[in-house]
Amino acid sequence: MPGEDERDEECKLSFWYVLGPTFVPALVVFIYFLYSYSEPTYSIQEFYVPALNKDANYTTTTNTIFFDINLMNNDKVKGVLYDPINLTFFYYGPNTSLTPAVGNYIVPAFYQGKHKDTNRRDLVQTHGIPWEAAVGLVSNGSRAMFGVVLTTGVRYSFMNNKSKKFKMVFGAMVEVDYSGEKVGENDIKFVSNETFMSGGASELECRLVCLGLSLFFVVFIFVLL
Numbered sequence: 001m002p003g004e005d006e007r008d009e010e011c012k013l014s015f016w017y018v019l020g021p022t023f024v025p026a027l028v029v030f031i032y033f034l035y036s037y038s039e040p041t042y043s044i045q046e047f048y049v050p051a052l053n054k055d056a057n058y059t060t061t062t063n064t065i066f067f068d069i070n071l072m073n074n075d076k077v078k079g080v081l082y083d084p085i086n087l088t089f090f091y092y093g094p095n096t097s098l099t100p101a102v103g104n105y106i107v108p109a110f111y112q113g114k115h116k117d118t119n120r121r122d123l124v125q126t127h128g129i130p131w132e133a134a135v136g137l138v139s140n141g142s143r144a145m146f147g148v149v150l151t152t153g154v155r156y157s158f159m160n161n162k163s164k165k166f167k168m169v170f171g172a173m174v175e176v177d178y179s180g181e182k183v184g185e186n187d188i189k190f191v192s193n194e195t196f197m198s199g200g201a202s203e204l205e206c207r208l209v210c211l212g213l214s215l216f217f218v219v220f221i222f223v224l225l
Contacts, residue, residue, distance in 0.1 A: 037075060037078065037156050037163065037166075038074040038075040038076075038078075039074065039166075039168075039192075040071060040072060040073050040074060040075075040080055040112075040154065040168075041071075041072045041074060041189065041190070042069060042070065042071055042072070042150055042170055042172075042189075042190040043069070043070045043072075043172075043187040043188060043189050043190060044067065044068070044069055044070075044148065044172055044174060044182065044187060044188040044190075045068045045069070045070050045119070045187050046066065046067065046068035046121070046181075046182070047065070047066070047067055047068075047146070047174045047176065047181065047182040047188075048065070048066040048067075048180055048181050048182075049065050049066075049144070049146075049176050049180045049181075050062040050064060050066075050180055051063065051129075051131055051134070051135070051180070052134060052135060052138050052144055052176055052177075052178065052179075052180040053178075053179060053180030053181075054138070054139065054178040054179065054180075055179070056180070063125060063126045063127065063129070064123045064124065064125055064126065065089060065103060065123070065124050065126055065146075066121070066122075066123050067087070067105075067121060067122065067124065067148070068119055068120075068121035069087070069119065069120050069121070069150075070117055070118075070119050070187065071085075071112065071117065071118055071119070071120065072116075072117040073112045073113070073114060073115060073116050073117065074115070075114055075115065075156065076114060076115045077114055077158060078114055078156040078157055078158045079111060079112060079113050079114050079156070079157040079158075080111070080112045080154050080155070080156060080157070081109075081111050081154065081155040081156075081157055081162065082107075082109055082110050082111070082112065082152055082153075082154055083109055083152050083153035083154070083165075084106050084107060084108055084109050084152065085106065085107035085120070085150060085151075085152040086104070086105075086106055086150070086151045086152065087104065087105040087106070087107065087124070087148060087149070087150055088101050088103070088104050088148070088149045088151075089101065089102050089103035089104070089105075089124060089126065089146065089147070089148055090102060090146065090147035090148070090149070091128075091129050091130075091134070091144070091145070091146055091147075092144075092145035092146070092147065093130070093133065099128060099129075099130075100128060102126045102127060102128050102129050103124040103125060103126040103127070104124070105122065105124040107120045111157075138176065138177055138178040139178060141178075143175040143176060143177050143183060144175070144176045144177075145173065145174070145175055145176075146173070146174045146175075146176060147171060147172070147173055147174070148171065148172050148174065148190075149169070149170070149171045149193075150168070150169075150170045150171070150172075150190055151167075151168065151169050151170075152167075152168050153165045153166065153167050153168070154166050154168060168192070169192070169193040170190035170191060170192055170193060171190060171191055171193050172188050172189065172190045172191065173188070174188055
């Protein structure tokens with residue numbers, strides 16, 4: 001008759017033969033999605049400067065900029081918890097020199113569901129823009145150049161678990177013509193300046209680490225059984 005040790009080995013083999021093909025892949029996928037992430041993306045859909053609208057006779061007394069920014073959560077399994085989003089606006093002169101910030105706007109903190117997008121649109125009051133020079137540019141057929149920097153912190157939420165905070169710093173350049181609106185119909189994508197996580201791990205590096213952790217846990221469980 002088989003001994004106790006032999007029966008234990010038979011139980012282990014039975015477990016892996018019966019549950020292994022489904023349990024192991026499911027565990028790997030769960031751990032991978034728990035610790036990996038997909039960064040949100042941001043884009044400018046509308047950008048309007050009334051003071052540069054030729055049809056409005058260049059009303060330079062209107063010191064506002066209208067913006068409409070789209071925020072897309074690309075992660076299909078995690079929600080995103082946003083810190084307040086800081087939008088800083090800049091104006092570039094004819095020689096492409098950057099002026100100090102000409103406007104600032106803060107979007108309150110909010111939660112965004114998995115694989116959802118949302119828009120934030122409003123008017124921002126500006127200061128320090130050389131309107132006469134800007135009007136001169138667009139009236140001559142040239143384009144005025146603006147910059148927008150977006151900074152925020154995000155946490156990813158998955159099955160009541162929250163990740164550590166990621167700091168996001170993105171920037172976008174916007175060309176405006178004599179209509180006062182951004183040039184072109186396509187959205188303007190924000191480009192990542194820096195993405196930090198505990199000193200700056202990239203998304204690819206985090207995914208590789210998550211895959212390694214998943215495999216480690218599977219091997220660890222196999223050894224214990």
